[in-house]
Amino acid sequence: MNIFAKLFFIVLVIVIITEFIGIKKFTIGPGQVVLLPMLYAVIIGLLITPDVLGKRIKGLKKLISKEEIELAGTMVMISLLPLGVKYGTLVGPNILKIIQAGPAFLLQELGNLGTIFLGLPLALLLGLKREAFGATVSICREPTLGVIGERYGINSPEGTGVLGTYLIGTVFGTIFFGILASFAPITGLHPYALAMASGMGSGSMMTAASSSLAVAVPEMKETILAYAATSNMLTGVTGLYSVIFLGIPLNNYLYRKLEPKLGRRGGKKDVREDA
Known part of the structure; x- marks a missing residue:
């Protein structure tokens, strides 16, 4: 069977299985955790992928090979192109919403820079090199995955880092943000501000966070969901430019300054510099 046809067939089977399982919700304390089909797809993909979880389940060893894995890496970038077009079409029709949203919605994107200041030093201390750059450049959802993949290549160390964070966000992000939003009101922050913070550019994580927050503050449910959806839309648009220009x-810059000081000694020296 042709490699592309085999890969397409495997992906189709995974999609059918995950859609059949559907969305699962369960309650933890005052909040709600939402498990989406994307999560099941990632888990199934890990189980059948060579050299990811060690020895694979017996019987799956011949299902997918490294040739299919290499092709899948290329196909990820192609599959992201329609998503990039979608984000682009959001700008024109919604430009008035973006203007009316005010500086609060727009400036929230600067919060992504927190992943750099917090995540990069920790990643370097753990021994990562250029993977640390890709993993911490932002919260690493679809726009960031597309930007890093286009600029460095999805199979590069930077691409490995951004893809790793993307997958971790898919697997654990919905659970983490669902639980976090459940208890967020005790911080004393206004529910509208928390709703805005739920829009981090990920539909699954935004849904989990805003749904849990709406359950915790039911009297503001409609406004919370509206703010979260608007914030998520703006993050998809402004986040792209935030990653590129900031x-x-x-x-x-921080990598060049911190890597010689925090990078683990004894490993291969990373002399690569980005243009």
Whole structure:
């Protein structure tokens, strides 16, 4: 069977299985955790992928090979192109919403820079090199995955880092943000501010966070969901430019400064510099 046809067939089977399982919700304390089909797809993909979880389940060893894995890496970038077009079409029709949203919605994107200041030093201390750059340039959802993949290549160390954070966010992000939003009101922050913070550019994580927050503050449910959806839309648009013009230059600068001091000794010296 042709490699592309085999890969397409395997993906189709995974999609059918995950859609059949559907969305699962369960309650933890005052909040709600939402498990989406994307999560099941990632888990199934890990189980059948060579050299990811060690020895694979017996019987799956011949299902997918490294040739299919390499092709899948290329196909990820192609599959992200329609998503990039979708984000682009959001700008024109919703430009008035973006203007009316005010500086609060727009400036929230600067919060992504927190992943750089907090995540990069920790990643370097753990021994990562250029993977640390890709993993911490932002919260690493679809726009960031597309930008890093286009600029460095999805199979590069930077691409490995951004893809790793993307997958971790898919597997654990919905659970983490669902639980976090459940208890967020005790911080004393206004529910509208928390709703805005739920829009981090990920539909699954936004849904989990805003749904849990709406359950915790039911009298503001409609407004919370509206703010979260608007914030998520703006993050998808402004986040792209935040990564390109702020995240990448700042992260490269900090990497050059911190890697010689925090990078683990004894490993291969990383002399690569981004243009």
